[in-house]
Amino acid sequence: MENEKKTDLKSLPLEELSEKLKEAGYPAFRAKQLYHWLHAARVRDLDEMTNIPAAMKKELSEKYEITRIHTIDRQISQLDGTQKFLFAMPDDCLVESVFMKYSYGNSICISSQVGCRMGCRFCASTLDGLIRNLTPAEMLEQIYEAMRQTGEKISHVVVMGTGEPFDNYDNLLVFLKMLTDENGMNLSRRNVTVSTCGIVPRMLDFAKENTGVTLALSLHATTDARRREIMPVADRYSIRELMDACENYFRVSGRRITFEYSLIAGVNDSEEQAAQLGALARKAHAHVNLIPVNPVKETGYRQPERNAVIAFKNKLEKHGINVSIRRVLGRDIDGACGQLRHRHLLSCRQNNQAETTSEQR
Ligand code: SF4
Missing domain, CATH: 1.10.150.530 (DNA polymerase; domain 1)
Structure with missing residues (x-):
């Protein structure tokens, strides 16, 4: 036909x-x-x-x-070589990827969905809701297209851009399999990180898949009450359930979890919260990555002062936790994840909205 x-x-x-x-x-x-x-x-x-x-x-x-994606916008930082891409999918849906240079090699942060339905309050990617899932090819193409455009190799991949990867679980698994296939891109499993906002049943499933990749959990709060204020997913899964799922991942895979913790001034950056975070990280064998939050106009959240960030880190280290502060890359180009896309017209929205609604229910 x-x-x-x-x-x-x-x-x-x-x-x-x-x-x-x-x-x-x-x-x-x-x-x-x-x-x-x-x-x-x-x-x-x-x-x-x-x-x-x-x-x-x-x-x-x-x-x-054969899926092809196109570069619609590309911003290059004059400070550190970070490049932010806005890609158009075959149906004109837009997604962002960020190419970053580190001492250990080049890394790319890719998107797994067009938009996101998780509703985290500090995140611009969710402001327009979920439009649709990305296919394995569309996830791979973000990496391939960035390599074509930059002329550089990519050795590390982080699935931490727009979307909740475990909300697109089957495509994520196919993508990971293909990304690490020695007949293709052949990326080392150890150089791949998948970041979730904490969908517990999927975390347990993912441990069984034995993919060998690093799992990062967007934790962002140390009590259920505070987490519910900033992440609606916390209404479904408690921190206790999350910690059990993290411990399970560590036990089954032998891979250390990373806690992503966006520091928001006056919301989750107190001394008491540092002590609570230290206790959780110790229990889950987690490394903590502190991310001074990107200001998003629509939410009013702001970053703590630099010395407050350092004090928070020191406090965690006193608890024996391995902590890093995410380097601010590309300071001179467009800021928070999701904002570049948010500014562009979502031309795919109408085409896909009906489809998404029927998928959700
Ligand atoms: S932080 Fe991740 S899971 Fe939460 S709304 Fe943004 S893209 Fe979705």
Whole structure:
């Protein structure tokens, strides 16, 4: 049928691709060749695949498509080389990614959804709600497109941009599998971090998947009451349940959890809260990453003074906790996560809203 949706070749893990090509009568080595072109050479078109026969390309193009995303906006920090990308998906939905340079290599923070329905009060990404999930190919393409644009390698990936990765769980698992496949991008599992706002059942499932990646928990508060004020997800899962899920992840995977803690002046930065956070981190074997909150006009939250941030860190260290303060990168380019996108017109919104609503209920 003319309007039948084509399957996206770029979202197929190698085994699935092999299966489909085998069914179509192609020898096994063709799947590996194709996968290599898509995820190791990272070409954008069948035409660029020089060792694939023309007849096979023709047949493939009738049944399959290859996701391509486009760079709409790119801001480059003159201070530290951080680059912020605004990408358009094939249906014009917009997502942000941030490319950062560290002493250990280049890292990218990618988005897992278009918008987010989690409603964290300090976050600009949720202001327009959830539009839709990203496919595995759309998550991979953020990395590939940033590499094309910058001409640089990327050795570390953080799924901490717009969206709650565990709200797009199945696609996340496929993405992680493909990202770390030695036949493709071949990224070390140890260099991948997935950040969740704390969907406990998914944290338990994820531990069983044995992906070997680092799990980060957006904790941001030390009591249920305070957490509920800033993160609606806390209405569903208590801190106690979260800590059990963190301990479980550590026990099953052997990987240390990271607590992400956005410091908000007057909300979660007191001495008492530092002591409580220290106790939680010790119990969960967690490293703590302090993030002076990005001011978001709509929420009125502001960062504590620099010396208050240092005092909070020192207090945690007295509890024997390993603490880092997130380096402020790209200070001279657009600020908080989600704001670049928020400023642009969401042209995909109407196309996808009906679909999202039916998915949610
Ligand atoms: S912090 Fe993450 S989970 Fe919370 S609203 Fe923002 S994108 Fe969603």
